[in-house]
Amino acid sequence: MPVNGSQKAMADLLWGLRKPSSRGPRPAFDVDRIARAAVAVADADGLEAVSMQRVAAELGFTKMALYRYVNDKAELVAVMIEAAVGAPPDLSGVTGWRAELEEYARQLSAVWRRHPWLPSVTTGDRVMGPRETAWPESALGALAGTPLTERERLDVITLVSNHVRATHAAATPGTQTWTDGAAAPIMRDLLLRNADRFPLLAGNHATTPAGTVGDFGLRVILDGLEQAIARRATEDAARP
Template sequence: MSANENPKAVAELLWGLRKSRSRGPRPAFDVAQVADTAVKVADTEGLEVVSMQRVAAELGLTKMALYRYVNGKAELIAVMIEAAVGTPPDLSGVTGWRAKLEEYARQLSAAWRRHPWLTSITVGDRVMGPRETGWPESALSALADTSLTERERLDAVMLVSSHIRATHAAATPGTQTWTGGSAASIMRDLLRLNADRFPLLAAVEATPSATTTQEFGLRAILDGLEHTISQRGDDE
């Protein structure tokens, strides 16, 4: 179930627009505690284990009591994301747009390493909370003084973010090819045995890399942006 099942309700919850319930006993917890509990379950046992029933049990509540905090699984996922993404990076102390985007990418990668399940549920048409929205806002600030247009700056941020997402998704169980994961050694052996059919892939496997896929891709993206920005400057 995605976090966009009822986007208006999700927005009201994440952005503090929902009216609090005045009837009934005072809640023993708050939404932040519910979210943190769900995040811990996902981190230790996997996202597939997270359910209203399981989170309620962790809090010592009944499943029906949990509905006082979130209206269902979609809202539970939404508050989990908002809790797990962490505080947006402060890039004000970093000099230069490239160094700022490198720091943004580093912190984004660190957040997804802490919570590998984030890559699979932070996609598609959905409402983001203020904390998560702060991440692209911070990255956009890195490009504020460049010659890129406002739309191009957002495209650049999405390009960097998508690259970091893709490299993390490739390292998630069930998504690997011959480059990593439980089947990696089998695929390497198969490529060696079939080097005549797949000579280029076999050569890649036989050659150690000095950089990771994430490092190489990020450098290539930033090199392209640097060329575009400097070219715009020359044209002015």
């Protein structure tokens, strides 16, 4: 399969392989500073507010000056992701694969809560930077001592990550009737007034603590994985 030029350029940028331009004046800032400025805009006003023009203005430079560092908005978003994900979780102090995966999911969810725009831009066929790549690498280490194959371990990490992604929107304030967005008090009153029509939602709204969306689903996933690992260990032990 031929190498896509834009993806190769993205890889060079994220992995530090791109040589800085020798033309023009000496660079006044760097990619990390650009990324931090763009992340601040996205955190404050949403990803739709991020543009080359807006980020340049935040830095006090012209839009054209940014093109010495990133070729387009796709590259800008890529460096934003790399800046926002932060260091991968250190699971060395956690005992047992299940506890390690729970901690991985907890920290991944925490990062996405700090940067609610991240889940929507970390999907699809794309080049990841070394910091983002270190996250699944860390999670895979949790399963190193299990009898699962390498492909199965990667499937587990994908399943856990996708579960966090799927429940992220439901845990973000304002996106569902049981979270603490601006419309929550109105929805709470409407549900209580119409509990005869929506008894399940009304009861759920009244009894579900904030921040627990997705916890039950993760436990179910790990319960099933625990059984699969135990079954595989039994099968391996029975082989001559």
